[in-house]
Amino acid sequence: MSSPHLAVVVVTYNRSAYLADLLRSATTLTTAPWRVVVVDNASTDDTQDVLAEAAGWFDDGVLVNHRLATNTGGSGGFCEGTRVALELGAQWCWLMDDDVEILPEALERFAPAMERFQVIHGRRYDFDGSPFYWQAKFNQFLGVPLPYGLRKVFDDEGYAITNSGTFEGMLVHADVVRTIGLPDPRFFITWDDATYAWLAAQHTDVVYMDAFVLQRKREQQQVxxxxxxxxxxxxxxxxxxxxxxxxxxxxxxxxxxxxxxxxxxxxxxxxxxxxxxxxxxxxxxxxxxxxxxxxxxxxxxxxxxxxxxxxxxxxxxxxxx
Known part of the structure; x- marks a missing residue:
């Protein structure tokens, strides 16, 4: 079974091992993505070799290798990846970094939300398998995303309305992109995804759903x-x-x-x-x-x-x- 016109958009830079794992996980989806667009931000490692090998893991034309001449940061990569996906005819763009893996039933879990909403985030596991806490809302006065806190996050239907988001798994309908524009490459990194979801929230509901779709793979020092x-x-x-x-x-x-x-x-x-x-x-x-x-x-x-x-x-x- 395939997902009509849903493009997974991945931005990568010098993390070929993570990218390979991500692309392998995309081949295990029980509902196949229509396209997998990989934006290579001028990597200097063996990323292009990984992409050449990975092309054989998918049906012809599914994997799109889009290499940039310079490193434009995550922001520039998602701008370019979204543009390429929409030029190809994507109706949905699922934006993600290269250091995650997709869970096999992710697209089935998204399906009910896609009937109702146009900007959707699923939940993620952290690198150690524990649930990754990431729900936040922009505080309008301070202009910063703040955690919901310890109160109940999701409603009885399993959704939480927000006005912030992340490019580590934001699913965006093409109509939203055509309303607010492409992701802004001037950010280079950080604040770009939260701001993009905030812009979308001025026009439509932005939601988190209580279903796991990704797992983070890169271990980071944290408190x-x-x-x-x-x-x-x-x-x-x-x-x-x-x-x-x-x-x-x-x-x-x-x-x-x-x-x-x-x-x-x-x-x-x-x-x-x-x-x-x-x-x-x-x-x-x-x-x-x-x-x-x-x-x-x-x-x-x-x-x-x-x-x-x-x-x-x-x-x-x-x-x-």
């Missing part, structure tokens, strides 16, 4: 805070987590939802959270400079008169020709 885990972060992440606050704020402003005082407080809290991450998870203060540089770049983006949101008119309407 449990009860309602959530705090993972380690790279220098690149620290820079962009502060820099991209400006992109988030400008999207809020476009929709008339920006409270400047509250958003400034949210930015201070974001900085404090990243210092906490450095000290508690990574046991260092090296990295403060990355945060400061990101904050400085954020101010430049705030002042940029040429800044515009992504243009829905640039979204492909369907197959070319």
């Amino acid at each position: 449990s805070l009860g309602v959530r885990h705090l993972n380690d972060g790279s220098a690149l992440f620290r820079f962009h987590v502060m820099r991209n606050r400006a992109h988030v704020g400008r999207y809020f402003a476009e929709y008339g939802k920006l409270n400047r005082l509250g958003f400034a407080l949210g930015t201070v809290l974001t900085f404090a959270k990243e210092v906490f991450r450095l000290v508690v998870v990574q046991h260092t203060l090296k990295g403060l400079g990355d945060l400061v540089r990101g904050a400085r770049e954020s101010r430049r983006i705030w002042r940029d008169p040429s800044w515009r949101p992504m243009d829905p008119a640039e979204v492909p309407s369907g197959p070319r020709g």
Whole structure:
């Protein structure tokens, strides 16, 4: 059985072993995806060899190998992958990183939600097999996603309405992309997925469903805070987590939802959270400079008169020709 016009969109960069495992898991789906679009972000390892071998695991034309000339980050990869999928004729894009595996009955578990909603997240297992806590909502005043907390998350039908999301498993209907535009490549990494789900939530319901569809495979250094885990972060992440606050704020402003005082407080809290991450998870203060540089770049983006949101008119309407 196949899933009509559902494209799995994977972004990968120098993690060929994880990618191979992910692609193998896609072959075990009891409902086959219509396409598997892999965006290779200019990897320098053996990713292309893995993709050449994996082409034989799927029916002709299912695996689409789309290599980029430069590394555009996760944001640029998902922008390009979504564009390619829609050009091919995808009705749904299931966006995911390369360090997950798909559970065999994932698409059957999505099917009831796909009858009702246009932006859907399933649940994930962590690398150790435990449920991964990731449900969050954007706090409108602070402009940051916060955990739901310990109260009941899902309703009696197994859904939770939210306004945030993640590209580690966000399933998006093509109509939503044509309404809000492609994922914004300017983020490079971080805040891009949460913001994209927030944009979608201004037009339609964004939901989590109480069904497991993915398992994370990459082990990370982390500390449990009860309602959530705090993972380690790279220098690149620290820079962009502060820099991209400006992109988030400008999207809020476009929709008339920006409270400047509250958003400034949210930015201070974001900085404090990243210092906490450095000290508690990574046991260092090296990295403060990355945060400061990101904050400085954020101010430049705030002042940029040429800044515009992504243009829905640039979204492909369907197959070319």
